[in-house]
Amino acid sequence: MTDLILTNAQIVLDTEVIHGTLTVAAGQIAAIDPGATQVPGAVDLDGDMLIPGLIELHTDNLERHIQPRPKVDWPHADAILAHDGELASVGITTVFDAMRVGSNPNGKGRYDKYARKLASELWALREAGALRINHYLHLRAEVCSATLVEEMAEFGPEDRVGIVSLMDHTPGQRQFRDISKLKHYVQGKLGLSDPEFEAHVAELKALRDANGDRHEAAAVAAARRFGAVLASHDDTTAAHVATSAGHGIHLAEFPTTIEAARACNAQGIKVMMGAPNLIRGGSHSGNVAAHELAEAGLLDIVSSDYVPSALMTSAFLLADLWDDVPRAVATVTANPAEAAGLSDRGRLAPGLHADLVRVGRVQGTPVMRGVWCHGRQVG
Numbered sequence: 001m002t003d004l005i006l007t008n009a010q011i012v013l014d015t016e017v018i019h020g021t022l023t024v025a026a027g028q029i030a031a032i033d034p035g036a037t038q039v040p041g042a043v044d045l046d047g048d049m050l051i052p053g054l055i056e057l058h059t060d061n062l063e064r065h066i067q068p069r070p071k072v073d074w075p076h077a078d079a080i081l082a083h084d085g086e087l088a089s090v091g092i093t094t095v096f097d098a099m100r101v102g103s104n105p106n107g108k109g110r111y112d113k114y115a116r117k118l119a120s121e122l123w124a125l126r127e128a129g130a131l132r133i134n135h136y137l138h139l140r141a142e143v144c145s146a147t148l149v150e151e152m153a154e155f156g157p158e159d160r161v162g163i164v165s166l167m168d169h170t171p172g173q174r175q176f177r178d179i180s181k182l183k184h185y186v187q188g189k190l191g192l193s194d195p196e197f198e199a200h201v202a203e204l205k206a207l208r209d210a211n212g213d214r215h216e217a218a219a220v221a222a223a224r225r226f227g228a229v230l231a232s233h234d235d236t237t238a239a240h241v242a243t244s245a246g247h248g249i250h251l252a253e254f255p256t257t258i259e260a261a262r263a264c265n266a267q268g269i270k271v272m273m274g275a276p277n278l279i280r281g282g283s284h285s286g287n288v289a290a291h292e293l294a295e296a297g298l299l300d301i302v303s304s305d306y307v308p309s310a311l312m313t314s315a316f317l318l319a320d321l322w323d324d325v326p327r328a329v330a331t332v333t334a335n336p337a338e339a340a341g342l343s344d345r346g347r348l349a350p351g352l353h354a355d356l357v358r359v360g361r362v363q364g365t366p367v368m369r370g371v372w373c374h375g376r377q378v379g
Contacts, residue, residue, distance in 0.1 A: 003027070003375050005042035006356070009050040012329050013348055022050060024354040027374040031350055045358055048369055049325075052333040052346055053093025053355030054311050057163060057272065058138055058253055058303040061086065062097045066118065076121045081130060088132040088379040090309045091368050093355040094337075094345060096138035096163050097122065101152055102145030102215065104207065113147060115139065116154040123159070132378040134355075136162035136340075140233075141219035143168050144208045148215040152222040162340055164223035165231040165253055166216060166244075168208070220247050229340055231272075238263040245269065251339045253303070256287035261298040270339050272301035275310035278317060294321055301339060302331045312359065312366045 004024040011020050011032060021042070023031040036044075065079035065086075087095055099115035125131055137160055141148055144167075155161055223230040231251040232244035241263035244252065252264045253272050264271050273290035274283075282289045293299040302318070304311040311332050319328035337346025345353040358370035371379030 007042045008036040009045040024375040048360040055336040056095045091357040093373045094134040098138045102142035102148035138163040143215035161226040235260040270300040274305035275314035
């Protein structure tokens with residue numbers, strides 16, 4: 001039984017864009033045909049593009065809704081539903097919600113445990129049918145912490161943990177190898193004085209010295225236990241990448257230098273960069289610009305990171321840069337699906353999930369005009 005017919009669309013396929021009609025049945029793509037149809041009930045897209053639903057592998061957006069201001073803990077059900085609705089509105093139909101595991105409850109830059117409780121609340125809403133889009137977990141395993149092993153032990157295969165990323169935010173290396181950048185960020189966020197910041201840096205370095213290797217090994221083992229994809233984070237040197245490859249990592253989040261990105265490419269590790277970096281023209285931490293990697297053919301996947309609407313914007317920016325719409329759209333659909341081991345979505349082809357986005361452009365800016373998840377309109 002046909003659920004939906006979308007016609008007069010510019011349908012973005014793997015390697016080409018065709019003018020045609022897409023038919024949905026039982027939540028899946030049933031057929032893709034060239035040309036328009038006059039079937040009663042068909043939705044005329046007026047020549048807009050039809051692309052797969054966007055797939056987001058790393059977003060801090062849920063944390064932003066949970067804590068909209070420092071020291072404000074917003075009601076979690078409201079926050080989860082607002083996050084889910086925001087993502088649906090910008091064309092994201094599958095998300096790996098990033099939650100940090102590994103806290104530092106007693107330090108100057110205090111970070112309390114929250115992931116287990118929040119994940120349980122997320123799954124309760126999913127069971128109740130309250131969510132519009134597909135949710136998985138991305139556990140951000142912070143090795144520079146006090147409680148990583150204990151927190152990872154609270155999760156199991158039933159928790160839909162799709163990605164575990166190895167995070168190491170020890171000052172003086174990776175993202176914050178320039179400690180002045182860290183100082184600007186932390187003092188702006190936490191309001192620490194200079195002596196308090198110095199104490200914060202010393203505490204983090206001590207945590208890394210005491211726990212780092214043990215935590216890293218525990219995170220790698222936990223990813224295997226979950227059946228999750230293991231990702232690196234902020235690789236900076238070829239040596240970092242070699243270590244990542246030794247762990248069996250196939251996804252590199254936000255490498256900070258072109259050296260690391262080239263090493264990832266040589267090792268067959270997919271490179272993911274942040275859409276805000278691409279749109280702003282550079283990294284707020286002073287690291288390599290995403291557009292440099294795109295121009296060098298070293299950019300495979302884009303993440304919205306902390307601005308959900310940036311994911312679609314970045315795809316069209318890349319489409320203009322590369323003069324290749326299918327290649328650009330793949331960075332936010334097919335490529336992240338493949339990296340996350342999802343073979344049932346991310347492309348427009350019969351038999352795959354009917355996760356679809358109708359998008360036009362107004363003065364160059366992409367505008368969402370319809371979003372469907374499993375064939376059901378959600379935006």
